[in-house]
Amino acid sequence: MRAIKTLIIKFSTYYLGEIGSFFYILYKTFFWSFKKPFDFKNWLKQMVRVGVSSVPVVFLATLFTGAVIALETFEGFRRFHAENYVGSVVSLSMLRELSPVLAALMVTGRVGSAMAAEIGTMKVTEQIDALYALATNPIHFLIVPRVWASIFMLPLLTVLGDLTGIAGGYLVSVYIMDANPIVYEASTFQFLDLEDFYVGIIKAVFFGLILSVVGCMKGFYTEGGAEGVGRSTTQAVVMSSLFILLSDFFLTKILP
Numbered sequence: 297m298r299a300i301k302t303l304i305i306k307f308s309t310y311y312l313g314e315i316g317s318f319f320y321i322l323y324k325t326f327f328w329s330f331k332k333p334f335d336f337k338n339w340l341k342q343m344v345r346v347g348v349s350s351v352p353v354v355f356l357a358t359l360f361t362g363a364v365i366a367l368e369t370f371e372g373f374r375r376f377h378a379e380n381y382v383g384s385v386v387s388l389s390m391l392r393e394l395s396p397v398l399a400a401l402m403v404t405g406r407v408g409s410a411m412a413a414e415i416g417t418m419k420v421t422e423q424i425d426a427l428y429a430l431a432t433n434p435i436h437f438l439i440v441p442r443v444w445a446s447i448f449m450l451p452l453l454t455v456l457g458d459l460t461g462i463a464g465g466y467l468v469s470v471y472i473m474d475a476n477p478i479v480y481e482a483s484t485f486q487f488l489d490l491e492d493f494y495v496g497i498i499k500a501v502f503f504g505l506i507l508s509v510v511g512c513m514k515g516f517y518t519e520g521g522a523e524g525v526g527r528s529t530t531q532a533v534v535m536s537s538l539f540i541l542l543s544d545f546f547l548t549k550i551l552p
Contacts, residue, residue, distance in 0.1 A: 347449030415515025
């Protein structure tokens with residue numbers, strides 16, 4: 297019984313410490329975001345890394361996700377003669393839920409891990425201490441550009457995912473399941489509202505904030521040399537993915 301109690305206290309302390317570190321980095325990031333100098337060249341570089349370089353993986357993930365949704369729903373809806381609504385299911389699913397989540401998870405695995413590895417390597421090799429010695433705040437120099445790049449680029453990747461997911465559903469429904477293309481196009485936009493688009497964009501903003509802050513936080517507090525860098529990278533991906541899925545539930549509950 298005592299061992300279980302000790303284990304619970306240990307894990308509780310660990311996760312409370314992680315949450316505290318997250319909000320500390322978040323606070324410092326927004327604090328330094330409005331301090332000069334503004335290194336727009338570095339910001340642009342990070343936006344290219346987060347956004348442009350992630351286009352292929354987001355494109356493929358959302359394209360085949362839309363295709364799979366269309367394939368599964370078409371077979372199911374055919375049983376009660378509702379094939380004409382497959383386009384509506386695909387478009388609503390992609391815009392409100394799947395596109396922002398998939399884009400965030402893909403970027404987490406590709407960019408969030410890189411943030412943790414880069415900053416973690418700088419930490420264990422004392423490059424961050426060198427920044428302090430040069431009167432340069434490492435959060436201002438390293439973390440702020442990465443966080444804002446993720447916040448700006450995740451919505452754009454989500455819009456790309458919306459389009460490719462709907463296109464994937466169209467290709468499967470029309471060219472594989474022999475659906476009427478005119479009816480499918482009409483049903484795709486029949487039940488869509490602007491708020492469906494906004495919900496996905498708002499989720500993407502939060503997801504970009506989460507994955508970048510967590511990745512930078514794990515790298516910033518890395519200890520233990522090369523082994524610690526690998527551990528921080530793994531923890532960044534796992535923690536970011538869990539936080540994204542948890543926040544997705546609450547955002548879905550709160551947003552209209």
